Amino acid sequence: MQLKGSKIIMECLLEQKVDTIFGYPGGQIMPLYDALYDYQDRIKHILTSHEQGAAHAADGYARSTGKVGVCFATSGPGATNTVTGIATAYMDSSPMVVITGQVPINLIGKDSFQEVDIVGVTLPITKHSFFCRTVEELAPNIRNAFKIAASGRPGPVLIDVPKNLMVELGEYEASLPMEVERCCPPADLDLIRSIAEEINAAEKPVIYAGGGVIIADASEELTQIAHASDIPVITTLMSMGSFDRRDPLSLGMVGMHGQKEANMAVHHSDLIIAVGARFSDRVTGDTTRFARGAKIVHIDIDPAEFGKNMRYDYCIRCDVKSALQSLLPLIEKTERKEWNERIDTWKKEKTANSQKLDPDSIFDTINEILGDDVIIATDVGQHQMWTAQKWPFRKPRTFISSGGLGTMGFGLGAAIGAQIGNPGKRVVHISGDGSFRMNLNELATVSSQNLPIISVIIKNHTLGMVRQWQKLFFSQRYSATDLPDVIEYDKLASAFGLDGCLVRERDELIRALEEAKKSGRGTVIACEIFIDENVAPIVPPGEAINNQLLTETLV
CATH class of the missing domain: 3.40.50.1220 (TPP-binding domain)
Structure with missing residues (x-):
């Protein structure tokens, strides 16, 4: 059967049982988006606010479902905007296939408009990268990409497709997905x-x-x-x-x-x-x-x-x-x-202040109101470590966070992917006021997709983890870490068509969470805490892990 390259790509995605694509259209990938128009009833496309958000969403979808996440981006800046998301997935062994548009083959190497060698750029942060040279390569490359992404130690795979291949005709023959190579009984x-x-x-x-x-x-x-x-x-x-x-x-x-x-x-x-x-x-x-x-x-x-x-x-x-x-x-x-x-004998009992907002009371309250059966997506920093320390994770695929790369700005996109992949689950996004600023534009995606994601921002007016290191290891020389208090979170959320508030006491947080739970709307809740709340314990760099600085040492 003769099909345009763009439709061959879409048919191959259907073969792989892809139900969701995260992406952002542009010039060189436009023929693929034109083909996508005819597949709207079978494959959902989530238009994010930025290609980095699309990559993080595909990653969050993959981590929370166990499926391969899929992301589309156009050439040049569209492709390079996915790089941080690809590197994040690579470091944390998350299966993802990224399909990028590229300038036509006859324009490659001529510094054409929005031309970037994205295969070369991403070579160190992908399991494999494919550059398609003919329309006949499209189907085998896509099939192999999904197998590679999910086999063995999973990871991201990139497929770069020149625009001319998307409009050329090629032979398509349907095929079953290739077997994923993961289960290998021990030989010895x-x-x-x-x-x-x-x-x-x-x-x-x-x-x-x-x-x-x-x-x-x-x-x-x-x-x-x-x-x-x-x-x-x-x-x-x-x-x-x-x-x-x-x-x-x-x-x-x-x-x-x-x-x-x-x-x-x-x-x-x-x-x-x-x-x-x-x-x-x-x-x-x-x-x-x-x-x-x-x-x-x-x-x-x-x-x-x-x-x-x-x-x-x-x-x-x-x-x-x-x-x-x-x-x-x-x-x-x-x-x-x-x-x-x-x-x-090494365990320490936790004491909580009933009204003061601090990390313990914030996580106790979220757990009390929303229960254990939620998916938590975080950004990176103090709030991430507090989440890992204090939340009672009970099931796999319920904690979505950037570990290896430590990507600030990861959490909101990842929460979107997790919510799309798990529509019946409650998804909570935990962030800090530093990380949140990096990709808060994805609130537009939360709103446009009517996602009931609750973003809880630990607002301490600073880049908390950097400040903590400056306090402990740089003689309290606080350089470029404190944040100007310029965001009014209720107005910010309202501007995106969401609910939002700033809370300073536990009772206020309880009311905000109960309202968010009841409304089913996307909600932003900023929790104001003391600027010098520290993550404890902490092992100083270069030390053995039994030589921890404990809470009382960090005051």
Whole structure:
């Protein structure tokens, strides 16, 4: 069947069961948008305010649903505006396909209007990039892009399509989606048995769960092993929700801003079982002093991670779900009462002020009014760490945040993608007044799409995390961090057709959340807190993770 290239692209997207595209049209991708007109009843297009917002939305959609997110952008600045979103997805192993328009092939290399070598630009931040030279390449490149994005360790793939290929005729023959290569049972069963013996013999083991647990849908297997062998579980930022935070064995986040009990458990352990984690510098601190008395088992699908950041005693290159399923029958039922009681001595009881707005009362109140069954999307900074520390994440794919790249401005676009992908779920966007300013234009998308997203902004009049570092490590020389108080959040929200308010006390926050819950409208709630509220604990840079500065040290 002969079709224009633009329609071949759309038919291939239907093959991949794509139901949503996030994007922004422009000159070189216009033929593809013209073809999209005929597919409106089958594929929803979400017009964002900016291409960066579209990329973040596709990412948030992917992380919250487990599907491949799809983003369209035109050439030149349209394509380069997606770069931060592509890099964010790459660092956090989020599956995404970005299709960009390009100037016609006969104009390439001539500094044509809006010409950029986007394949070259994105080469280090994609799993693969395709430049289509003929209309015959369109279908195989798109099919391969989806397979690559979702296979193994997921990530973004870019397809750059010159405009002339979108209007040329080519042969199209329908095809089933290519099989995703992810599940790979461990090849060395003797190694599995040896690792099981180490787990059974350990007196002070810790499971260190990374984002790979969520990607592999292995939360159930992780929970079964932890319960069978009474092993405490620590999680990375990317793994929040992989293990129920209300479970007695959950120690919460590990690392620079991790819970004291998580960091101390690692420091005193005799066995670390790392599952789908990459030993980020934000987790390990000084690697020479990280878990020095422990053997390390590293399970990951990406062999490049073995030994890259941290030594190991055993490694399994495997889909983590398959590895845990292979281990589970060999794990002995064990009670580690003494080890878990010792960990309990490192836990600190939380005290809350009933009316004052501070990080504890804000998150307690949101949880009280909205419950546990919500998706949280954050930007980056103090509010992100407070969210990870204080929110009781109970299920996978409910925490959407930029971990590896630390992208301020990520949260609102990601919340939009998560809400579009999960229309029956409550989505809450947590931001700081610094991050929020970066992409607040996406409030227009929230409004135009009638999305009931609640944006809660921790308003402390400063770039909070930068100021905290300046306070602790730069002799309180506050350079370019304090923010002028120029935004009236109620008026800002109203200008976008949304509800909004500024609250200073807990009762005001309760009323605002209850109203937002009842109205079903997009809402912006700014919560004013003290400028010097700090994220605690914090491990100073270059220190071992057991050497934390605690709350009382930061006053």
